[in-house]
Amino acid sequence: MAIDRSLVAKMPLFAGLAPEQLDAILSEARSARYAKNAAIFEQGEEAHSFFVLLHGHVRASKTTPTGQQVVVRYVTPGEVFGVAMAIGLSTYPATATAVDDSVVLAWPSASWPRLVAQYPSLARSTLVTVGSRLQESHTRVIEMSTQQVERRVAHALLRLAGQAGRKVEQGVEIDFPISRQDIAEMTGTTLHTVSRTLSGWEQRGLIESGRQRILLCDPHKLFQLAEQAPGEA
Amino acid sequence: MAIDRSLVAKMPLFAGLAPEQLDAILSEARSARYAKNAAIFEQGEEAHSFFVLLHGHVRASKTTPTGQQVVVRYVTPGEVFGVAMAIGLSTYPATATAVDDSVVLAWPSASWPRLVAQYPSLARSTLVTVGSRLQESHTRVIEMSTQQVERRVAHALLRLAGQAGRKVEQGVEIDFPISRQDIAEMTGTTLHTVSRTLSGWEQRGLIESGRQRILLCDPHKLFQLAEQAPGEA
DNA sequence: CGGCGTTATTGCGCCAGCGCAAATTTCCAA
């Protein structure tokens, strides 16, 4: 069963490849479907494959030795993930979980060296991808170093809305199930504090939320909140 | 003035290159010396060059719009830095400052696309480098999310000692000038808290410190401190 | 050798946000 070229032609990873080259690469992939909450791979496991997300949403998270979890990022369709081999790791540094029913393409990690040798643009675009994740991670470090919780949560919501926001009548809704706990693990706080923060915003009409569901009603006000200096309340 | 191949032959960036290839690459580099506290490049500036550090130590830091600084990392000899172009940026995302008299090799960023096309192993090794920095950054996010200040500072010191530790009679000394403020900016705290923490350790004989100087007398105890669960005091 | 700027130390008060715990709501499966 061949995979349709049009599904992936516009992905950054495959930029600069001729249609035949793309077909050749795709012919080596298998596609797989993961149900909501299914694990795609686990932290520490042998990195047998790398992936491109076609449909759905995937959470990448790390667990500390004491069992605490931290969400590294959410993967949106079109992104690569699990590229451990490319960055010199033989095991996955994080756990990938489908947060929604998801469809992926998968290649054996063992094919990576040959693929990059054959198609140098793969190395270039992967470098750009990893580089931008490094920037994001630095941004997160800076936020955690210099901002208090409310602003961090605001930033996190706006980022999620930008990556996976679905426009609806009353605003922008985050297009996959996400809990208070998840947001806490993204922002370095506790689900209690996130709950309190969101409750406050809901009362002020900035958001509307429910079980694993968040709708941004007033992204602009939220943005002001995220950017405002500590003094100006 | 040709640059001696032996200086750089063992660097990961140049792994897998033949001696002639190495010479060809080096022939395009210029070397430069920066005095202590000199800026090598500034955040936001056009990314004209990328660098390899030959000697000395360089601090990479980011400044927030409100003027707060965060230390991204310390560069040790043999490492590349300023590879903005390779990760798709046209300006430097951080400021690089020599913390000691330092010597670098520099290539024009404009040469990067040609160099990687010519020597694909450059892309591969840069990908590994950027990937490992991503891991480090994630580690830092996790530490800031889950550990309290004392453990974070302990981790930071141990990491610095590993990268730039100089064995002396009484222990391991960090081999470049570093202030309490610097450590605060690495760990997401304030210089006051760092000072108090280090004072405490000094009284317990774990370290010895002075102006911009830190000596680890008992790295093992420090390690226990860094790894111990919050409960076990 | 003395003055000055930088860096480090330390005391004190305060508060953002954590930890605990209990109640409540929502969803799902049987």
Next chain:
DNA sequence: TTGGAAATTTGCGCTGGCGCAATAACGCCG
């Protein structure tokens, strides 16, 4: 429809560590 698990909300008390401010030590340079 009902039972139960998971997610969320909220109150309360406490504390780690920040902010401020004053002092002290260090090193450089004239």
